[in-house]
């Protein structure tokens with residue numbers, strides 16, 4: 400296979416590009432010392448700050464014990480971490496982005512608080528996360544006077560009409576979904592000379608990937624997950640019923656509100672906005688994050704509910720054991736051919752304990768079967784396997800983990816928008832006739848007709864030189880000539 404053409408861009412906070420380097424497979428060290436493969440200058444970056452390993456399957460970023468650390472998706476990097484192309488990593492005060500290289504590739508565009516986008520309708524307030532598919536900003540919508548989340552799309556996408564078209568189709572479908580455990584997609588907005596973006600419901604909370612990193616062993620107990628999994632299943636059952644497949648289920652796309660409820664992010668849209676890895680890019684239409692991706696989705700076959708069932712299984716496997724089923728080496732080959740190691744064996748291999756009930760382990764492993772026919776057929780079936788018996792699963796608990804305060808207001812329910820509209824939109828203009836009741840309209844019509852007849856009689860009797868109402872006693876044709 401030919402090596403990928405990738406470009407590492409290092410930028411300051413104000414967007415100024417400090418360096419751009421073309422890279423292939425191999426290991427690249429980054430830091431202020433001249434002996435690094437990518438030397439950079441900054442007081443806040445260490446001499447040997449980080450290492451980037453580019454293999455056939457993945458891009459892995461590792462912080463080499465730097466003093467100011469590195470941050471991915473708002474979380475400090477503790478161990479080698481798989482990153483996506485277009486995903487930005489903060490190193491000290493600088494930002495590193497790896498993009499697929501093309502002659503006319505644009506530099507990653509950075510935005511800042513109080514920037515206005517969408518022809519001035521939205522004000523960016525605070526960056527809340529970055530992923531392969533863009534940068535998420537808590538923003539203020541001036542028209543609706545409401546907080547929203549904006550997903551500013553990666554610069555590469557602007558030059559890719561096929562991907563943009565795919566995204567528009569996905570947004571059209573996702574906008575129709577209305578479920579308490581699914582983040583509402585509002586719109587796709589593209590105006591000249593601006594980064595296109597998707598506006599959606601803002602969730603005041605955190606995602607399951609970030610919350611998991613706060614756990615003592617980096618994993619969740621089944622008791623903590625059970626209520627959330629029930630909400631995941633409810634959202635997916637509804638969406639599959641509407642013929643919509645998520646295509647990118649993973650911990651980062653599962654948001655948890657401050658109250659502890661789960662909301663699935665990026666329905667349908669994540670897979671069309673991200674080039675998840677050099678490999679995914681090369682294989683054309685395979686999209687979605689590869690370590691959670693079903694063998695069928697990886698091969699680019701028609702999306703099916705069984706893809707989401709596999710990804711949900713891989714996500715639960717990861718959350719319960721610290722790693723997805725396949726995470727090192729040739730992931731493509733393993734996802735296609737190697738049976739997944741059972742959860743209990745994996746925990747033993749990693750020397751970790753987690754009390755996972757046997758029925759949960761067997762349900763998760765069933766989702767990871769290579770053949771879709773061997774997986775639970777529907778989300779309902781999976782849900783029954785995870786929660787057997789007559790007792791309903793417990794409701795989720797408010798997150799005991801730390802969720803950072805957002806600078807601005809919190810998610811507003813749809814009723815707030817309705818009240819705002821009721822107060823601010825002027826009443827529809829109606830004519831006097833439209834305001835009358837049907838009975839009044841009848842009376843008015845009879846009155847008007849009688850009046851016209853009376854007037855006609857006055858004119859007629861004048862023309863004939865008769866007395867008023869003579870025409871009643873002496874009927875004749877009205878012939879003024």
Ligand SMILES: Nc1ncnc2c1ncn2[C@@H]1O[C@H](COP(=O)(O)OP(=O)(O)OP(=O)(O)O)[C@@H](O)[C@H]1O
Nearest residue numbers: 528529530531532533535548600601602606651669
């Ligand atoms: N609607 C939202 N409200 C609040 N925070 C959000 C919202 N959507 C995403 N986030 C946060 O932003 C982070 C980055 O999201 P983003 O979708 O860009 O990346 P990702 O989920 O890691 O990857 P992908 O692009 O594959 O979905 C998420 O991990 C989550 O913490």
Ligand SMILES: [Mg+2]
Nearest residue numbers: 651652664665
């Ligand atoms: Mg996402």
